[in-house]
Amino acid sequence: MMAGLTAIFKTLIEGIFTLVFTLAFMYGLNWLLATIVLILSPLSFLIARSVATHSRKYFKSQAQLAGELAGCTLERVRNYRAVRALGIQSESYDSFAAIDRKLYVQGQKAQFFSSWTNPTTRLVNNIVYACIGIAGVVILVFQPSLAPLGAALTIGRLNTFLSFALKFAKPFNDISSVATESQNAQASLHRIDDLLSQPGESDAGSQQIAAPLDTGTIEFKHIEFGYEPEQTVLKDLNLQVFAGHRVAIVGSTGCGKTTLINLLLRFYDPRHGQILMNGQDVQNMSRSSVRSRFGMVLQDTWIFSGTVRENIAYADPDASDQEVENAAKRAQADSFIRRLPQGYSTPISQSSGLSEGEKQLISIARVLLMNPQMIILDEATSSLDAVSEKNITAAIAELSTNRTTIVIAHRLQTIIDSDAIAVLDQGRVVEIGTHDELMRKRGVYYRIYTSQYQ
Incomplete structure (x- = not known):
């Protein structure tokens, strides 16, 4: 051209x-x-x-x-x-x-x-x-x-x-x-x-206010949403996530688990209903201020071209070397990083030869360094072996202390210790409670759990 x-x-x-x-x-x-x-x-x-x-x-x-x-x-x-x-x-x-x-x-x-x-x-x-x-x-x-x-x-x-x-x-x-x-x-x-000419995403909220420093309780009230006008993914969904609690969201494929997170982070706005953060509607807040309160560890790892140190400090470039190394230690990544040819200065990329487990460890270290108020985990330990999964589960448990954590779970064994488990079915929360409470109900959660482990 x-x-x-x-x-x-x-x-x-x-x-x-x-x-x-x-x-x-x-x-x-x-x-x-x-x-x-x-x-x-x-x-x-x-x-x-x-x-x-x-x-x-x-x-x-x-x-x-x-x-x-x-x-x-x-x-x-x-x-x-x-x-x-x-x-x-x-x-x-x-x-x-x-x-x-x-x-x-x-x-x-x-x-x-x-x-x-x-x-x-x-x-x-x-x-x-x-x-x-x-x-x-x-x-x-x-x-x-x-x-x-x-x-x-x-x-x-x-x-x-x-x-x-x-x-x-x-x-x-x-x-x-x-x-x-x-x-x-x-x-x-x-x-x-x-x-x-495609319309860009506006960062501003309707009232130009920032997200509260103390996130408090996250509440979804009567949420309805669909990606297409004729489609409805979430229907009159109601859910409360109390401050400092670890809440797992489970359900069959396509039930709306990831959609719920997309709405919370304001990648989309609901057709009807409200998402409240500490009592304030997130649609009144700027997108950047809402997203800055969250740290995310996803099933698909994000590894950028650069050194190991730069990857861990990606969201906080001003972090000191000591802070980066402390985050890696808490994520159980320090030992394998030091075995690399140049340690924390080793150049890496998405195709650099690191295992999926090692990439996930670096992603978790990145979130640990961010020290966010809230954490979103999307089957974060899915790429790890049994030993690494145990170490990372312990690290995430430490990070989750006094912080609100939302877990999108596929393998239910990883979320049985959650403060609450919300079960989504056909766009609604149909059950909520602890693992033991839901097992006693013998409802949707019971059927999903027994189908995985029997």
Whole structure:
């Protein structure tokens, strides 16, 4: 796209100067012929516009398919192990080839129709040039009659004028010669504009207040929400999470566990109902102030390109080396970090060779360093072996002391010591209580738990 825009801009600037100066010289030679040139010149623009309009839809389709092809390629490359393990190499190739064939057809049509721009523009300019020559001959023949109008002309002046007329037509020919680049650039720019024109997330709350320093009780009151207008994920959901308590949210896949967290962090706002933090509606607070109260440890680890120290201190770059190391010790990560070639200064990345368990340990150390008021755990120990899970469970228990902790649980064995367990079913909290209380009820939680451990 940049090459196309650069070529167009360069040609346009040169063309403007050429048009202005040659037109001035032509008016100095013969105003009547110059006026004829000025009147006929838009014909080439009209022809070029007509061809460009017809080819634009093909360039737009070409840009869209190019994006799909790049996405298909990236997806297969990133997940090549899964592709091989599932034995779907041929299906992946067929999918790629199908998009590639469509791209080839659309690109061929775009190039074909766009290639007509320059020849048709040159044809029109040559016709205009011939008309000027004929008009010049007519002026020479009827020169006595046109002399009083100041349109006198000699053969030498006509020859000079025709030379300037060729130079005047050159910018139109040059611009039409970059029509393909122009159409390509416009199609790409249109896709970028579509992305940039998407409404951004506003940080401000409706009353511009910050989240309370003491989060107190988190309360979900009559929450209703769906990602699509016709969809409802949460229906009249009510839940209280008391300050300093550890509350687990359990339920079948798609029941709304992750959606609840997304609403709490204001990635979305509910259709109806309120989420209260210490008695204040979070929709009145800025998103950044709400999110700053939480530390998150997710099932999918976040490892950035940098040193181990930089990864742990990612959310607090001003943390001292001692603070970083203390957080790693509390997360049971210090011992394996010191075994790395350069210890805390070892460069790492998502694909650096660390095990999933080691990545998770670094993620947990990062949250420990943040020392947040509230913690959200999404099956944080799922990637760890039995020994590491025991160590991290102890570290999280220490971190959770006097801090509100919300746990999204899939393996119920990890949350049986929670202060409360909320069971979601079809978008509602259908049961809440401790593990023992819910087991005695023999309801939804009992069925889920016994299905996992019997």
